[in-house]
Amino acid sequence: MPNSNAKLRRSPRSGQEAGRRELVSRSLQSAEHCLEDQDYGTAYAHYLLVLNLAPELKTSVKETFQFTLFKWAEELDSLARIQDLFNCYEQALELYPNDEVICNSMGEHLFRMGFRDEAAGYFHKAVKLNPDFADAKENFYRVANWLVERWHFIMLNDAKRNLTYLKAIENAVCSGCKSVLDIGTGTGILSMFAKKAGASSVYACELSKTMYELACDVVAANNMEREIKLLHLKSLDIEIPKHIPERVSLVVTETVDAGLFGEGIVESLIHAWEHLLLQPKAKNQDVSTEDHGRVIPASATIFGMAVECKEIRRHHRVETQEVAGVHLPNSVQFFSPTYAFAGSEETVEPYTTEKLSRIPGGYIPLTEPFQVMTVDFNNLQELKSLADRKPWKLNQTVTEGGMLDAVVVWFVLQLDDEHALSTSPSEETCWEQAVYPVQGLSDYSVKAGDTVVMEVCCQDCYLKIQKISFSTSECGMDCSDGDDTLSLGNEAELCNALAGLQTTSKQDGKGQVCVLESTEIALLNNAPYHRCFKAAMAKVLSSLNPSKDLQSMDVDGHGSGGNLQEGQSKSSVDVVPDPLYILDVSEGFSILPIIAGKLGPVKAYSSIEKEQHQAVLNIISEANHFPKETLEFWLSHLEDENVVLQRPKSDKLWSIIILDVIETSGLIQQEVMEKAAISRCLLHSGGKIFPQYVLVYGMLVESQSLLLESAVQGTEPTLGFNIAPFINQFKVPVRVYLDLSTLPCVPLSKPAELLRLDLMNPLLNSSSREVKVQICKSGQVTAIPFWYHIHLDEEHSLNTSDEFSHWKQAAVVLDKPIQVQVGDELVLDVQHHKSNISITVKQ
Numbered sequence: 001m002p003n004s005n006a007k008l009r010r011s012p013r014s015g016q017e018a019g020r021r022e023l024v025s026r027s028l029q030s031a032e033h034c035l036e037d038q039d040y041g042t043a044y045a046h047y048l049l050v051l052n053l054a055p056e057l058k059t060s061v062k063e064t065f066q067f068t069l070f071k072w073a074e075e076l077d078s079l080a081r082i083q084d085l086f087n088c089y090e091q092a093l094e095l096y097p098n099d100e101v102i103c104n105s106m107g108e109h110l111f112r113m114g115f116r117d118e119a120a121g122y123f124h125k126a127v128k129l130n131p132d133f134a135d136a137k138e139n140f141y142r143v144a145n146w147l148v149e150r151w152h153f154i155m156l157n158d159a160k161r162n163l164t165y166l167k168a169i170e171n172a173v174c175s176g177c178k179s180v181l182d183i184g185t186g187t188g189i190l191s192m193f194a195k196k197a198g199a200s201s202v203y204a205c206e207l208s209k210t211m212y213e214l215a216c217d218v219v220a221a222n223n224m225e226r227e228i229k230l231l232h233l234k235s236l237d238i239e240i241p242k243h244i245p246e247r248v249s250l251v252v253t254e255t256v257d258a259g260l261f262g263e264g265i266v267e268s269l270i271h272a273w274e275h276l277l278l279q280p281k282a283k284n285q286d287v288s289t290e291d292h293g294r295v296i297p298a299s300a301t302i303f304g305m306a307v308e309c310k311e312i313r314r315h316h317r318v319e320t321q322e323v324a325g326v327h328l329p330n331s332v333q334f335f336s337p338t339y340a341f342a343g344s345e346e347t348v349e350p351y352t353t354e355k356l357s358r359i360p361g362g363y364i365p366l367t368e369p370f371q372v373m374t375v376d377f378n379n380l381q382e383l384k385s386l387a388d389r390k391p392w393k394l395n396q397t398v399t400e401g402g403m404l405d406a407v408v409v410w411f412v413l414q415l416d417d418e419h420a421l422s423t424s425p426s427e428e429t430c431w432e433q434a435v436y437p438v439q440g441l442s443d444y445s446v447k448a449g450d451t452v453v454m455e456v457c458c459q460d461c462y463l464k465i466q467k468i469s470f471s472t473s474e475c476g477m478d479c480s481d482g483d484d485t486l487s488l489g490n491e492a493e494l495c496n497a498l499a500g501l502q503t504t505s506k507q508d509g510k511g512q513v514c515v516l517e518s519t520e521i522a523l524l525n526n527a528p529y530h531r532c533f534k535a536a537m538a539k540v541l542s543s544l545n546p547s548k549d550l551q552s553m554d555v556d557g558h559g560s561g562g563n564l565q566e567g568q569s570k571s572s573v574d575v576v577p578d579p580l581y582i583l584d585v586s587e588g589f590s591i592l593p594i595i596a597g598k599l600g601p602v603k604a605y606s607s608i609e610k611e612q613h614q615a616v617l618n619i620i621s622e623a624n625h626f627p628k629e630t631l632e633f634w635l636s637h638l639e640d641e642n643v644v645l646q647r648p649k650s651d652k653l654w655s656i657i658i659l660d661v662i663e664t665s666g667l668i669q670q671e672v673m674e675k676a677a678i679s680r681c682l683l684h685s686g687g688k689i690f691p692q693y694v695l696v697y698g699m700l701v702e703s704q705s706l707l708l709e710s711a712v713q714g715t716e717p718t719l720g721f722n723i724a725p726f727i728n729q730f731k732v733p734v735r736v737y738l739d740l741s742t743l744p745c746v747p748l749s750k751p752a753e754l755l756r757l758d759l760m761n762p763l764l765n766s767s768s769r770e771v772k773v774q775i776c777k778s779g780q781v782t783a784i785p786f787w788y789h790i791h792l793d794e795e796h797s798l799n800t801s802d803e804f805s806h807w808k809q810a811a812v813v814l815d816k817p818i819q820v821q822v823g824d825e826l827v828l829d830v831q832h833h834k835s836n837i838s839i840t841v842k843q
Helices: 002-036 040-053 055-078 082-095 100-112 116-129 134-147 151-156 159-174 189-197 209-221 265-275 310-316 380-388 491-503 518-524 527-544 548-552 564-570 592-597 611-623 672-680 704-710 724-730
Strands: 179-183 201-205 228-231 250-253 294-296 299-308 332-335 352-354 370-376 392-397 406-414 420-422 433-437 451-459 462-471 512-515 580-584 602-606 631-633 654-658 683-690 693-698 734-738 752-758 768-774 779-791 797-799 809-820 825-833 836-842
Touching: 002 040, 002 055, 040 055, 040 082, 055 082, 055 100, 082 100, 100 116, 100 134, 116 134, 116 209, 151 704, 151 724, 159 189, 159 250, 159 294, 159 420, 179 189, 179 265, 189 201, 189 209, 189 228, 189 250, 209 228, 209 724, 250 265, 265 380, 310 352, 310 433, 310 518, 332 611, 370 380, 370 392, 370 451, 370 462, 380 451, 406 462, 433 462, 512 611, 527 580, 527 592, 527 654, 527 683, 527 797, 580 592, 592 602, 592 611, 592 631, 611 631, 672 683, 704 734, 704 779, 704 809, 752 768, 752 825, 752 836, 779 836, 809 836
Parallel strands: 179 201, 179 250, 201 228, 250 294, 332 512, 580 602, 580 654, 602 631, 654 683
Antiparallel strands: 299 370, 299 406, 352 433, 392 451, 406 420, 406 433, 451 462, 693 752, 693 779, 734 809, 768 825, 779 797, 779 809, 825 836
16 A cells, blocks of 8 residues: 555646646647747747747757747747847846847847947847857947947046046035035046045935946945935936035036037036035135035136138038039039037037047147137126126138138136136047037138128037138128028028928029038048049940940040930930940948949939928939939838848849948948948849959058057056946957057067958958068057058049048057057957957967
8 A cells, every 4th residue: 555655646737747747748849830920929938828828948949039039029029029028038037148149139128219228238148158159249349339439438548537537526525525425426536536546425416327337336446335426317317415415515427528518517516515515605705615615627718719620611611613514503502410400499519519629630729829719617696697698709810821621619627716727739649639620601702801701609518619701801891691591590591491492493593502511521522432433334334235325435524425314315206226224232321323323324213311402402403414213212212221232123133233332431331241242132134343353451550549549558547547348348459430640659670461341243252361460660559550442443533531530540559558559560460350350369
């Protein structure tokens, strides 16, 4: 009996185990059938059941489970079932908490939906789990630029700035300011200065989740986590006693940008004086400082200067009436956003920024520096009156003749009576200067003795300098726009004006506004770019349609077939050739389709998306006497705008497809090789992709500037505080938007070809390559700048580093400098992965 009882007790267990195995087996079979039928949702549910019932199968089904998860997530995303999508990833990460591929994929979905902080966490975890996981590294580098802006590194490496703030804070604390609030703490450095100076209570707030968490780590690493209270809040949301127990005697902040007010310092300090700070000390009042409030910085003086600068001009004014034979009519006036939104009710940054000491071609001062305004941060009434103050005019005498291209602005930040920081272009500073480009004038040439006139106001927390013009010294003539309609009151008016371009075909005496990004204006001004494309397109079209007209066509538009549209109209009706199809899918505003339309019997398609830009392109097309059917907008023909690359018609193929290969930042466009692969399948026999191939060039340099802009260099610049290891987690190996012509560096080698990307012949491509580089000057290799030669064909190429280029350059910054001597040879390992280039030095 005992034996039979034991047997009876074991039976249910063995039966349950058999049932479990049977259920697992059936679920696996069902999951496989569902995958065959592409029913990913049901397959995913089956795999969840399998993995919960049989955890021992995790390793064997891992890859299939990942595939199923990703396919099901794509479906959920397309159906906008966002919560279900994230639930699936959470379930997957419970099963595979240390799977870098799932972490990375979760991050990609979060990033696409705008959750950058959360995406960064998953990318960072994926990189920690597998430091060699290329997709996760590239994703993390991309999001790191959003989360921790590059100026953090530059400012933390600015020892002079750090020391000046430290001394001012020490003075305040020594004079009685014992409770301190740091607004916009960033890494927490100013809070730690306050605690080091002897403040009894220190509070710090930071809105960015990433920077708040970074500050927590930094403060803990410096053994101050119990002495500094960190708040993940905007200062405007801090309440007493909910967040801090009482009003503080000192607010420290560096929430200033190149234009001083752009990070909201005025609004923050108005709120602080009203709700968080003790009352200010009255002038000449002799009482203890700890009973009163104060702010560091105490005040600021803003300065300005009119300048001539070719680099600013070519990014904000179209300087030509003809581009590669295409006439730009006077009925269209191009402007950059800084002009278009002057006086707008929208909160749009009214200036760009430049480091004038490094701007290509330099600049020429046209006036003496002049004071724009002062502001007292310790005066609540003055701060409140800034937004209400009516615009005022400033007049400045021209001291040097030239082209009036911009008014540049900088400031002196007075931290206290003894300590100040200047952002002047003549100072060694971590700040850039604010640039207000001059646009909309009939003439820009000024002479000594003329007067530059401008209007100044503080609106939407920005310093605005607008309506810049000049009057001549001879007769007092005002060289201003003369058309107030161009100073649009708000964005709605701007859109109406642009929409009106569609029905405007004749010059009506008023210029029609077309607002382009500064990089798009620089592209329009890039004459070699358009000439090169025109010549290369003419060559392809001539080979595909060697008609008499096309063969006699001079590429510069001066040959006997100068206007092929006219030539076509004169031809016999029976001999009208079929048009050749050209597709331009380059990003932004492009007139290449119109240039192509002047080269023969073609049908050119533009991928421009904005209706306003389409209207402008139509006006240019009409002004160049194009038949309406010559130019069309490709996206209006597509059922699915996500599938841009497809046949022009079911029975037709493209003769030319123009791809955007290089971003203006200096990096290769995402997925360009995938687009090239699709494009090759859509080409007519003899058709071409432009560009046909790209050569990547680079050289070895020594550049202290690139080191300082890429990572915090130890504890010395941060005055002994341990910050570098934490913020350097967010450093990226590639610096973008560089100008090699003005980059402070010493070349240690000659330029070398690093890589070939062939869009027409993929067999010539290699994902990795070793390149030997000869050292021609002794020094320390700190970086490898790189740029591109873009070959439309064997005869026509563009160099992205030349002076006319609208492209910037990029550089790989080495983790550790390498000492080299003349005659040494370094081997570079060049990798190309999903449009990203990595360059490392093989030791």
